[in-house]
Amino acid sequence: MLDELPLILDRGADQPLSVQVAEGLRAAASSGLLRADDRLPSSRSLAQRLGVSRTVVAAAYDQLHAEGWIASRRGSGTYLTTAPTEAPARPSPRATAEHPPELLDLGPGAPCIEAIDQAAWRRAWRAAADDSPIVRKDRGGEPDYRAAVAEHLLRHRGLGAGSTTVVLATAGTSSAVVEFASALLRPGDTIAMEDPGYQRAAGAFLAAGVRVVPVPIDADGLRVDRLPDGIKAVYCTPAHQFPLGTRMQASRRVQLVEFARRAGILIIEDDYDGELRYDTAPLPLLAAMAPDVVVHLGTTSKIFSPTLGIGWLVAAPDITEAVVAHRERTGTGPSPAGQRVLAEFARHGDLARHLRRLRRTVAPRRALVVDELRRRGLEVLGDDAGSHVVVPLASAEAEQQAVTAGRARGVELDGLARHHLVVQQHPLARASGPHTFGIALGYTALNWPDLTAAVSIAADCIGRS
Ligand SMILES: Cc1ncc(COP(=O)(O)O)c(C=O)c1O
Numbered sequence: 001m002l003d004e005l006p007l008i009l010d011r012g013a014d015q016p017l018s019v020q021v022a023e024g025l026r027a028a029a030s031s032g033l034l035r036a037d038d039r040l041p042s043s044r045s046l047a048q049r050l051g052v053s054r055t056v057v058a059a060a061y062d063q064l065h066a067e068g069w070i071a072s073r074r075g076s077g078t079y080l081t082t083a084p085t086e087a088p089a090r091p092s093p094r095a096t097a098e099h100p101p102e103l104l105d106l107g108p109g110a111p112c113i114e115a116i117d118q119a120a121w122r123r124a125w126r127a128a129a130d131d132s133p134i135v136r137k138d139r140g141g142e143p144d145y146r147a148a149v150a151e152h153l154l155r156h157r158g159l160g161a162g163s164t165t166v167v168l169a170t171a172g173t174s175s176a177v178v179e180f181a182s183a184l185l186r187p188g189d190t191i192a193m194e195d196p197g198y199q200r201a202a203g204a205f206l207a208a209g210v211r212v213v214p215v216p217i218d219a220d221g222l223r224v225d226r227l228p229d230g231i232k233a234v235y236c237t238p239a240h241q242f243p244l245g246t247r248m249q250a251s252r253r254v255q256l257v258e259f260a261r262r263a264g265i266l267i268i269e270d271d272y273d274g275e276l277r278y279d280t281a282p283l284p285l286l287a288a289m290a291p292d293v294v295v296h297l298g299t300t301s302k303i304f305s306p307t308l309g310i311g312w313l314v315a316a317p318d319i320t321e322a323v324v325a326h327r328e329r330t331g332t333g334p335s336p337a338g339q340r341v342l343a344e345f346a347r348h349g350d351l352a353r354h355l356r357r358l359r360r361t362v363a364p365r366r367a368l369v370v371d372e373l374r375r376r377g378l379e380v381l382g383d384d385a386g387s388h389v390v391v392p393l394a395s396a397e398a399e400q401q402a403v404t405a406g407r408a409r410g411v412e413l414d415g416l417a418r419h420h421l422v423v424q425q426h427p428l429a430r431a432s433g434p435h436t437f438g439i440a441l442g443y444t445a446l447n448w449p450d451l452t453a454a455v456s457i458a459a460d461c462i463g464r465s
Contacts, residue, residue: 234260237272
């Protein structure tokens with residue numbers, strides 16, 4: 001790296017060359033290109049590279065030496081001792097306008113990193129790195145990964161994928177929605193989705209030029225009777241409605257599948273956190289009931305981390321072929337690296353162990369939050385599942401008040417307002433149901449003491465709204 005230091009000398013400038021060299025090195029240290037303990041090139045080799053005499057570089061080094069930034073170590077060369085104090089401070093990653101550094105974020109959606117067995121994680125990454133790089137990636141995904149996902153779906157989600165359907169690797173749910181929209185829909189087509197719902201999925205459809213119509217939810221799930229004619233697909237989260245946390249009841253599932261078959265449309269089943277149930281067994285997946293009309297999407301974003309960047313899509317072969325053809329046309333497709341890691345994790349039984357450990361870690365966190373909220377007389381919505389709960393509120397004003405009060409006391413709260421679709425003016429868009437107001441509280445991101453403190457403050461702020 002040091003050989004590539006961007007030292008540019010201006011031979012026509014008034015400033016002596018030695019001063020320019022010293023300044024260039026100071027600037028490299030200020031910007032972080034050079035760090036404490038980095039070894040500098042010898043004066044001879046730097047002089048050669050810059051095309052100056054050795055005395056120029058020696059004079060620059062003498063100057064920096066006198067200023068205390070570099071030091072010689074006998075027999076091993078010259079080192080940077082410390083970066084200059086005037087180096088610009090790097091902003092802390094949380095210190096943005098949205099997240100002042102002291103805010104404890106209780107929003108939903110984060111994975112529970114604490115539950116990951118670090119030794120197993122490192123083992124999987126090391127084993128994945130042992131495979132040599134491949135020349136041409138399989139656009140459907142790595143065979144070992146696809147096999148591991150099929151096994152996972154069978155063991156943990158009761159879905160036998162692979163006989164009438166095909167498992168594809170994806171780069172996660174949002175990316176799979178973009179691919180689905182690009183490969184199987186046309187700009188101007190319309191899809192329906194639950195409202196409130198996952199706005200990143202809505203954003204993915206909208207980015208592909210697809211119109212999105214909101215459909216209300218009741219206690220049984222998506223209101224199939226409110227689905228408009230003329231749509232091409234319906235997107236939903238049947239196992240654990242996002243964000244309300246309820247499950248789609250069996251009769252509603254049957255109704256939805258019948259609607260899809262009758263209307264000749266597809267159902268996109270987003271099973272984003274189906275592995276996280278703490279009480280009863282989940283209902284059968286829509287993909288298991290109706291593989292002919294369901295495109296099933298899964299992700300590792302909740303069970304590991306979104307930074308792994310992998311997920312899966314299970315659907316009938318004509319659909320998966322269209323997605324792979326789209327990847328071929330556009331030269332895109334998920335990266336094999338994360339797929340190899342998950343395949344390695346699964347190979348040694350670590351995936352099943354991890355899911356058990358994850359449930360054991362998250363269930364008491366959920367209990368802590370639910371107990372505290374109920375103790376304060378607050379209503380808690382949502383099944384005993386997933387990584388968040390919802391406390392309903394009576395109005396948009398109450399929701400906003402709670403969010404503002406939370407912020408003032410150092411806790412970031414997530415109002416349901418941002419999970420509603422901004423209704424587009426479209427002939428198919430019937431009026432959505434009344435908006436649901438409330439706060440979604442995630443319990444997987446913070447450590448236990450922070451979670452305890454944040455939930456108590458949240459309960460206060462919500463209770464007063
Ligand atoms: C409803 C829903 N679907 C999917 C995802 C995950 O999406 P991705 O795989 O793109 O990270 C999330 C993550 O927060 C989610 O809340």
